[in-house]
Amino acid sequence: MMFKHLFKLIWNKRKQNFLFLSEILISFLVIFAVFSYLTYYYQNYSKPLGFDYKRVWSVAYGNGQLPKNRDSLVTFYDNLTKSLKAMPQIESISLSSSNYPYSDSFMSTGLTHNRRKYDRVSNYMVGNDYQKVWNVSLLEGRWFLPEDAVSKDKGVIINETLKNEMFGKQKAIGKFIGDFDDKNKLKVIGVVADIKANGDFQPGNNALFSPLDTGYLKWTGTVLIKVRESADATFESKLYKFMATSTHNAVEIQHVDEMRDKRNRRTITPMVIFIIIASFLIINVALGLFGVLWYNINKRKGEIGLRRAIGASGRSVSYQLVMEAIILATMSLLVGCFFAVQFPLLSVFDIPASVYIIAMLLSVAFIYLLVLFCSLYPGKQAASIHPAVALHEE
Template sequence: MLQHLLTLIWNKKRQHFLLFLELFISFLVLFAVFTMLVYNYGNYRQPRGFEYERVLTVASFTRFPNEPPRDSLTQLSEQLKRSLQAIPGISAVSFVSSNSPYTMSTSSNNISYNNIHEQADQYWADDDYARLLQVHMVRGKWFSRADVTGTRRPVVINETLAERFFGKEDPVGKIINDDGERRIVGVVRNMKIGGDYAEVRSAIYQRIDSGFQDKFLIKLTNSAALSTESRIYKTIMHQFPASSTEIEKLEDKRVVKNRMSLIPVILMLVISGFLVLNVALGIYGVVWYSVNKRRGEIGLRMAVGATSGGITRQIVGEALVLTSLPLLLGIILAVQFPLLHLFDLPAATYIAAILLATLFLYALVTLCALYPGRQAAKIYPAVALHED
């Protein structure tokens, strides 16, 4: 039966060339779409690693007419932090770098350990960061003032970097290098600071302990009043009248960040949707035209004993075999992505995308060929032979 279907399709290869090409391109587009979907879904399933509810991100840009000494700037920052912590409804305040959760800013550096090099995201925060975001420490602890000894500054790394450098070995107490020697005091659970669909990357957290800090996170209590944000703004402006202050909710920034991550996926879905619609119409038209041209053949087959189900299966089978040829070429091309490690994505992501794209195309072709196949099964032999 399969050999017969292949012979029928091969004899009409010129008529089907454009459809072959359309199916081949459709598979590649669907492969790209499903790769993005599987990749984003895999990232979404990963634990967030921190709590963002009732957290405000504050940026207070302050200019000093005469640059004070560094120690004076540190004291001004600490004084502002104490003033903010004294406001009713605030449970924690933490100084952070510009690439705090859900911002558009990024920073990375090359980290090394025993000739192993890794490009890791780099963050700066103070001692209250872990408590404010309620992060989970896998090993060791978050750094504190007591950890500042000698020239080896304390750092915290995430699980991904710990796995990369140390495997199952305990990283606490080990020395790593970036711009200098750093001593690991703890390993924190991976945090998706870039959004729910962001890839979990290697990360290192360093301690902020000096200079003027103009960016910080504020954790509100459950009973915080609606006027708390206003009081935060007034407190900052009272101490630094010349500053420009922006206050945003981390929840709102998360929504914006997630939407930006989904824009490429939505665009690909729209483009592939139009392409799939054209493919569906093309397959439906080809099968319908083939059935109408072969009414005599179908009538003869039914006259010699072919069943309605057999006719339907033949029509659908021809469409599936017609799809399999360009699909095979597309799969051969798609398999090169995991084999060559293109775009540095897990092989499982590519394999899942290939399977989903294949199943989707087969399901689409089956649906498009099913109705013409059922119509062909309703042809009366006598009428078909008389028309022929």
């Protein structure tokens, strides 16, 4: 009976309540966007990194002056690798394609398994000691060995997510997958944990690791180095001179931990700006809701005074006004949730449905708390209205 009366009051004041409903709906949509944003990045951040970036340096160089003959190029890199390993400050080294973690470089390929195509698979061309440099976790099988270069079947390593998509709970070791056209077969020799190569807040892509063979050496322009704790600026200068002399070209040395921080700042900075803008909007909406409720009380002093005069307690008056606000909020939230639920149903932005569902639940809870907070004080003020004063003013 009480709710029927409340709905009747709301319907009779539908024009005055339209502003309230609109503010709640807009607030919900903004909060839903904010919580979707934060939930998505939090879920990514909470997942393991998959590798160790500390004390890893990348050395990029121009390869235009290197030998063109394949045998001469192999000899050059053998000598370069031995010379670098001989330096006491270096723990391990590996040649690599340019798309190593945090490098802002992306190489992709396509794969086929059971007639299903897998697009935009991150394709890493790596040396034999790539795992040692990054301390990548092997979940199944093994890493590349020198004898893989002369093996009949080309061995590859895939990451855990790609393995689960292709083989489910089955073992992937020894299985064959096809390239994008399914013309060449690749033998899976290992499975590694997912790596977040684009920053702590970005998800890891499906990944394929292929051995860096002699045919790819002419394109190689990156050496990854795991240095010991004793490596300092003096050693970095020595390393720079050695690489510049060896390659006869420009050299750039970057510390991967600094690259990681820079990459994360690109995500955090717009996130903070977005949160600040949304916070100002929410504050304005809260003030608007407070003002609307306050205005309604002043317009309804006669009604409130009459209710108090016929025996209604101040608590029941306050409860009525708060419940009206909650019911109006619920009506707006139903409309807002209708639009919000389309995002997981349509897989908008290719984001997991759990992100949108969690964001929607958090947004609903936030709006209810906001409305409750904004309506409590006006409701308390309404409860303190003396019936004689209210009726006299009317």
